[in-house]
Amino acid sequence: MTAATSSTLFPQGSTPGAYAATPRDADAVLDGLDPEQREVATSLHGAVCVLAGAGTGKTRAITHRIAYGVRAGILQPASVLAVTFTNRAAGEMRGRLRQLGAGGVQARTFHSAALRQLQYFWPKAVGGEVPRLVERKVQLVAEAAARCRVRLDRNELRDVTGEIEWSKVTQTVPEDYPAVAAKSGREAPRDAAEIGRIYATYEQLKRDRGVIDFEDVLLLTVGVLQERPDIADQVRRQYQHFVVDEYQDVSPLQQRLLDLWLGERDSLCVVGDASQTIYSFTGATPDHLLNFRTRHPRATVVKLIRDYRSTPQVVHLANGLLSQARGRAAEHRLELVSQREAGPDPAYAAYADEPAEAEGTARRIRELITPVEQGGGGIPASQIAVLYRVNAQSELYEQALADAQVPYQLRGAERFFERPEVREAGLLLRGAARGGSADPALADADIPSQVRAVLGSRGWTPEPPAGSGAVRDRWESLAALVRLAEDFAASRPGATLSDLVAELDERAAAQHAPTVEGVTLASLHAAKGLEWDAVFLVGLTEGMMPITYAKTEQQIEEERRLLYVGVTRARRHLTLSWALSRAPGGRASRRPTRFLN
Structure with missing residues (x-):
């Protein structure tokens, strides 16, 4: 490939050899790395x-590795492709590489690299x-469902769309969906054969519209890479x-795409x-990581545990x-050592x-953000997080x-009253x-029954x-409203449905104030990759952690890993609570979650 075509294909921040690297330049990149990070880098x-x-500095290790290779003249910047899973992570990696003098390296998500x-x-x-x-x-899935004479509400539509996405990343074709979903133990949101039909119609609609x-x-x-060896060679x-x-x-x-990019090489x-x-429901699997040494018997393996x-x-x-964990992932767990x-x-x-749990958590947060000179913790609100299992818990x-x-x-979610x-x-x-209750039989019923x-x-x-x-x-959100009505009725005997509506309006108004510097409220899934000085893990009861629909050992172990991710978001202060x-x-x-036994 000529320099001209390569820059058209994959635009570079800088060209290979844009500066003369000296070994001493390269060694400077290794300064400040611990022995294991240094082993990764070299x-x-x-x-x-x-x-x-x-928390072991993996991004630091791999960005310094790329920069060391570039500055030592071992890697040409234009020949390196770093892939990750989110645009945020890719952007962070590009920024670090620029600071380390390796700005010509491509750091992208799988989708962005493939699209180019x-x-x-x-x-x-x-x-x-x-x-x-x-x-x-979603609109195309809705149209496909309508052609199959299946009515889906907005939430079912989102779930069926998720099943189609899962099918595609696991390379499952429409006619195989029912069997593969059953074998994988997936809880299909509708009849599996129905989803298979909608999936097939969706694919046909896309073909019709190009x-x-x-x-x-x-x-x-x-x-393209499989059928055109000449193009695969060009990419390689x-x-x-x-x-x-x-x-x-x-x-x-x-993984299939990565294998095609690599060809017979092992670089x-x-x-x-x-x-x-914690994302196996989307088709992610740790098997490729756990089987890496089987596929690459001569691989260098480095463990970062500091x-x-x-x-x-x-x-x-x-x-x-x-x-206490079980299963394959547990066999490869890392025993961390705090530095x-x-x-x-x-x-x-x-x-x-x-x-009481929510009020107690808010009270403790209030103490943490109070300035030190006033007897508080002096922690900025932005350095505190409350993490829960499902978004409906946020209310x-x-x-x-x-x-x-x-x-x-x-x-990662709308405010409760904006959902x-x-x-x-x-x-x-x-x-x-x-208008009074729509059902005359409920006219004299209590507020919770009417709701x-x-x-x-x-x-x-x-x-x-x-x-x-x-x-x-959706059910969790509506159930939270039912619980709110029950609590309101208990605290205000004699109140009417109109009083409850006024209370809901007040709550919504109180929570609409725009906030910039604030405590983060997030689900455990949305917290992945982030960290705070103080973390509150709330609602840790059986049925919520692990969640009731986690039935198999694999699903329960994923719930344990989710709690582990929550714990490891905390730098210094960690509170675990339940009601x-x-x-x-x-x-x-x-009862509190079994994971704390």
């Missing part, structure tokens, strides 16, 4: 597998323009060295931690949590009920923090309050739906 030949625990290759090679491989990329496939989706970008790139001449971050999260399809460095595999993030007390709890000075022991708090904490005048921000199902429920309750009746028409049921996904999320009953005055029948 292992530049053959396959390398870095098993990196939480597809756009470049499509005219040669297929002819014409690349088909238009559909940003949001459009592709996000997963097709990977599938088509794989197809361009990219001769690969680095893959978060390797425990690769899907079978991403590959992968980084991951099987104990942080934890620079968390205190010895937090690390001790994290290690203890995994010491920080001692801090406070993790705090455990049992509360009588959920509102109590939004309310408790607002009441305590603590600013907060939600990550579509909550807004819709509010409108229905307002209508019922204005259950109104929300029952929108999908609330006394028992939660099976499985996870959008339908479950013995749901509502004030309720029976104290709940």
